[in-house]
Amino acid sequence: MLILPEIYETLPHKPYCTNDLGNLVIRPRQTAVKMRYIQHNPPCMTHFICLDIDHKHGAMRWAEEYLPPPRWTSQNPSNGHAHIVYELKTPVCTSEHGSRKALDYLAKIQAGLVRETRADVGYTNFITKNPMHEHWRTEVWTKEAYELNYLAEFVDLRPLTTREKEYGLGRNCSLFDTVRHWAYSAIREYRGKTWDQWHNSVLKHAQNVNTMFLEPLPYSEINATSKSIAKYCWKRDAYHYNEFIYRQALKGSKGGKVSKRKPVATSEQSLKPWLDLGVSESTYYRRKRANKI
Secondary structure (H helix, E strand, C coil): CCCCHHHHHHCCCCCEEECCCCCCEECCHHHHCCCCEEECCCCCEEEEEEEEECCCCHHHHHHHCCCCCCCEEEECCCCCCEEEEEEEEEEEECCCCCCHHHHHHHHHHHHHHHHHHCCCCCCCCCEEECCCCCCCEEEECCCCCECHHHHHCCCCCCCCCCCHHHCCCHHHHHHHHHHHHHHHHHHHHHCCCCHHHHHHHHHHHHHHHHCCCCCCCCHHHHHHHHHHHHHHHHHHCHHHHHHHHHHHHHHHHHHCCCCCCCCCCCCHHHHCHHHHHCCCHHHHHHHHHCCCC
8 A cells, every 4th residue: 555645535435446357346445445456537537547558568568669657557467467557637527517629639649549559449447457456566657647738749649430439538529429419409309398308318318329339438427428418408409598588587577676777578478479379389480481470
């Protein structure tokens, strides 16, 4: 437990961990650090890029390819296979609060590092050899964390291939793009329905897309991505925007506040003109398109 004690503070409070990769469990951090394998990034946040090298000299692959020194390497003493880990100075958020541009950039850098080191493409960057466990031969190479722009100088940045989109951080980008394109048109079917119904629909679709990956993303990532897309579409759909304005107007009128601005119509009919005509919403817009209204 004397190696990399400062890494302890960046671990999830209840990380996945195990002594046998076929049986992951969730345990409090103080218990998890006693196991051979541990989840090194918190949910929806990337602090570390980990590369899985299946080679007898795996711990030195970074030096062979003239890459910057990693934060640490953890090597299996029996076969030499190792994890090479780079720490990010500025962690990248993968939830709805994060930047999609930053995530795409990170995914390309990760894919580039995988190519340079000939690391395992299928490795998910989720569970790593615990650098604080005595079972592994762990070596600390630097105390420096790197900015993405610096790491990008050492790799060939290019669009992710179809295969790269199915692994690692490429899955986050692929999931986001696939679900958002579906949601742009699917939102129309939920006009007149509740936010919860829409959000649950997006989440279900995201979970279905996730099953296409050989190594699915954890639920926390799926939930964050689906919530981000659902919010975006709900706020930008004209029907739901008018519903929001109507609800806000009702709240304002109930509050009894007097505004100096021009009064805003708050009646349901003013926001839903089809009610004035005594027809359904679909009939109203059909007639409007035919210039009959």
